[in-house]
Amino acid sequence: MSRKHLIVAACLSALTAGPLAAESRLDTADAALLQQGLITTADDFVLPGYRDYAEAATEMTEALDAYCSGTGPIAPVHAAFEDSFLAWQRISIIQIGPVMAEEGPMRLQLWPDPKGFARRAVQMAVRAQDRGLLAEGGLQGRSIALVNLTALEDLLYHDLAPGTYECDLAGAIGAYQADLAGSFVAAWTPGAAFRAEYDTAIDGNARYASVDDLIRELLAGAVVHADRLRKFKIQRGLGQAPGEAHPERTEAVDSGLGLASIQAGFRALADLYKLPYGFFDMTTELSGTSEYHMLGKTAGSIADALALEPRSLVEIVAEDGAMAAELRSFGELTLYHETYLKTGLPQSIGLTTGFTSADGD
Amino acid sequence: MGLGVVCCRGALGQPAEQAVYVGVETSAESGLSRASFFSASGARLGQAPLDFRAHGMAGHGRRLAVFPRRPGDRFALVDTETLEILSIVTAPADRHFFGHGAFTRDGRYLLVTENDLETLQGGIGVYETTGAFRRIGQIALPGPGPHEIARQPDRDIFHVALGGLETHPAYGRTPLNLHDFRSQIVMLDFARGDLTPLGYWPGTEGISLRHLAMDDQRRLYIGGQIKSRDRAMGEAVLWLVEGDRVQKLDPEAALGGYVSSVAAHGGRAVVSSKETGVALCLDGPRAIGVRRMEGAGAVALGPGLSAASGFTLLDLNGRRIETLPRHEFDNHGMAVG
Numbered sequence: 001m002s003r004k005h006l007i008v009a010a011c012l013s014a015l016t017a018g019p020l021a022a023e024s025r026l027d028t029a030d031a032a033l034l035q036q037g038l039i040t041t042a043d044d045f046v047l048p049g050y051r052d053y054a055e056a057a058t059e060m061t062e063a064l065d066a067y068c069s070g071t072g073p074i075a076p077v078h079a080a081f082e083d084s085f086l087a088w089q090r091i092s093i094i095q096i097g098p099v100m101a102e103e104g105p106m107r108l109q110l111w112p113d114p115k116g117f118a119r120r121a122v123q124m125a126v127r128a129q130d131r132g133l134l135a136e137g138g139l140q141g142r143s144i145a146l147v148n149l150t151a152l153e154d155l156l157y158h159d160l161a162p163g164t165y166e167c168d169l170a171g172a173i174g175a176y177q178a179d180l181a182g183s184f185v186a187a188w189t190p191g192a193a194f195r196a197e198y199d200t201a202i203d204g205n206a207r208y209a210s211v212d213d214l215i216r217e218l219l220a221g222a223v224v225h226a227d228r229l230r231k232f233k234i235q236r237g238l239g240q241a242p243g244e245a246h247p248e249r250t251e252a253v254d255s256g257l258g259l260a261s262i263q264a265g266f267r268a269l270a271d272l273y274k275l276p277y278g279f280f281d282m283t284t285e286l287s288g289t290s291e292y293h294m295l296g297k298t299a300g301s302i303a304d305a306l307a308l309e310p311r312s313l314v315e316i317v318a319e320d321g322a323m324a325a326e327l328r329s330f331g332e333l334t335l336y337h338e339t340y341l342k343t344g345l346p347q348s349i350g351l352t353t354g355f356t357s358a359d360g361d
Numbered sequence: 362m363g364l365g366v367v368c369c370r371g372a373l374g375q376p377a378e379q380a381v382y383v384g385v386e387t388s389a390e391s392g393l394s395r396a397s398f399f400s401a402s403g404a405r406l407g408q409a410p411l412d413f414r415a416h417g418m419a420g421h422g423r424r425l426a427v428f429p430r431r432p433g434d435r436f437a438l439v440d441t442e443t444l445e446i447l448s449i450v451t452a453p454a455d456r457h458f459f460g461h462g463a464f465t466r467d468g469r470y471l472l473v474t475e476n477d478l479e480t481l482q483g484g485i486g487v488y489e490t491t492g493a494f495r496r497i498g499q500i501a502l503p504g505p506g507p508h509e510i511a512r513q514p515d516r517d518i519f520h521v522a523l524g525g526l527e528t529h530p531a532y533g534r535t536p537l538n539l540h541d542f543r544s545q546i547v548m549l550d551f552a553r554g555d556l557t558p559l560g561y562w563p564g565t566e567g568i569s570l571r572h573l574a575m576d577d578q579r580r581l582y583i584g585g586q587i588k589s590r591d592r593a594m595g596e597a598v599l600w601l602v603e604g605d606r607v608q609k610l611d612p613e614a615a616l617g618g619y620v621s622s623v624a625a626h627g628g629r630a631v632v633s634s635k636e637t638g639v640a641l642c643l644d645g646p647r648a649i650g651v652r653r654m655e656g657a658g659a660v661a662l663g664p665g666l667s668a669a670s671g672f673t674l675l676d677l678n679g680r681r682i683e684t685l686p687r688h689e690f691d692n693h694g695m696a697v698g
Contacts, residue, residue: 357672
């Protein structure tokens with residue numbers, strides 16, 4: 001046999017072996033139990049979260065319409081931006097489904113933005129005075145740098161004047177966000193195509209061939225959320241030790257929402273964990289670790305403590321005192337969440353997640 | 362003794378059998394990878410532990426370069442006989458690696474795909490491997506997001522999959538120009554220094570071309586990923602270039618809009634898709650074999666070697682090998698020896 005024949009034979013021998021079905025590592029009853037927990041999580045956490053964001057973004061658009069046409073004040077615009085921004089911080093813990101399509105969550109918030117892409121995109125649009133961007137649907141398919149909350153904040157908190165292109169552009173971005181949030185609500189509503197796939201993660205389901213796939217995505221999103229809390233929302237501005245603080249690197253400097261964003265991040269973790277009959281609650285039925293209970297209580301306590309803080313994040317970071325040290329320690333606590341989400345929980349219920357080679361390149 | 366920890370089945374520096382395949386196994390706990398070496402009989406010969414998550418590899422003689430998953434900034438050089446890590450090479454401050462590289466035919470130079478963090482345009486870092494391993498220059502590419510670079514089997518003509526996506530580590534792995542990116546293949550004649558873009562092919566809209574390999578008949582197999590479903594036309598993500606002829610392939614076995622890796626040897630190629638768990642064997646445009654395994658990622662062909670791995674199983678010449686505990690096989694593997 002020639003060398004070429006050997007190669008072909010080797011290729012075929014491996015490739016014609018029997019199929020290995022993508023099946024759950026959980027038994028049927030356990031998989032069904034966790035699926036039910038995931039459905040409850042969708043109904044009682046995900047869907048209300050997207051609804052809050054959609055409603056706030058719609059209110060913002062209406063307030064901007066009034067302000068830009070000279071018939072309303074700026075205060076309701078800022079209030080609705082605050083509601084929208086914080087609603088997103090909460091629901092951004094969910095990184096499953098339509099939010100991950102196309103450019104993913106950065107369509108909603110491009111931050112950190114050390115290269116200043118959002119500001120540059122706004123400046124370019126304002127210079128060009130492109131009316132096409134202002135038309136209904138005009139921002140669809142445009143750069144994420146232009147359509148997200150960071151760009152919107154840049155417009156809303158820099159002397160936005162009624163009757164200007166800038167004001168109309170802010171309205172267009174608000175409308176884009178409201179439409180996006182509305183599409184998420186639609187997709188997560190029971191009976192919708194995506195939701196049907198989410199609710200039935202079994203072999204034959206094109207998107208989720210097993211409940212394992214769904215769990216992997218849920219946990220991976222929560223890990224990213226915890227990681228962002230520590231690395232970006234806290235450490236980026238505070239540094240890792242006293243003397244390393246940079247107030248200008250904190251989140252939402254212009255709107256002053258940095259601390260509220262951290263609070264919303266911890267609250268989201270706490271609420272996701274402690275949701276009655278939700279996914280995490282159900283894992284204990286499979287002898288899963290109950291660590292989530294303590295982690296949720298701690299995250300909730302941190303959120304409560306931050307709610308009482310009268311100073312802004314920029315002020316805390318500039319002062320770099322006791323509260324800054326406490327925030328750094330809060331950030332370190334998220335490492336426990338990451339360990340639980342990456343390996344502690346999955347291994348306790350017989351899954352291999354944490355790292356998953358599914359996130360290919 | 363170099364930097365690495367050696368873990369051999371035989372005596373240090375003397376594996377009991379010759380390695381024919383190297384794969385990447387990544388830990389669930391740490392997210393760090395090991396380059397794991399296997400014999401033709403499927404025996405584990407040892408592993409080189411890395412301090413990063415690994416992606417692609419390139420080999421020449423005893424040298425194996427293991428590249429980081431983007432946006433990693435370090436790659437390792439491993440001795441495939443002793444499994445010793447000879448050195449860790451760090452990217453220049455304004456650059457990171459994209460996960461792949463290729464040696465010149467004589468092994469004197471190593472070409473590595475990179476991201477220029479100022480311009481977000483792609484580049485190729487050029488390293489000289491004789492004597493002290495050192496960076497001697499860089500080649501600018503006509504677009505962002507280069508991924509795999511592959512050499513023709515018989516000469517120093519390289520093809521680079523220029524994925525087209527602008528990314529910056531500060532923004533995670535999110536593409537910043539998804540709305541209007543275009544992807545193409547670029548050919549590099551290394552000796553002449555000529556860079557020839559092959560142009561934007563119809564049907565590549567919304568698709569980032571990522572992985573490629575050329576067989577001994579100079580047929581170039583290219584796999585892409587659908588990155589913008591709004592712009593992509595259909596699910597086909599496989600192309601074949603033979604001379605001046607470019608064909609879009611749409612095999613019966615679905616690839617789910619995603620090709621994990623491509624390998625070629627002799628007159629054959631194998632492409633895989635984690636999305637659908639398919640490993641597809643091709644002879645030019647013709648599919649000649651298909652198998653399914655959960656999370657089909659790494660594929661490799663070599664003299665007397667056919668390997669494909671999924672999340673937890675490596676199929677090496679028909680032998681099934683489990684991954685290390687709490688590890689998964691990562692995207693790429695390659696024939697060695």
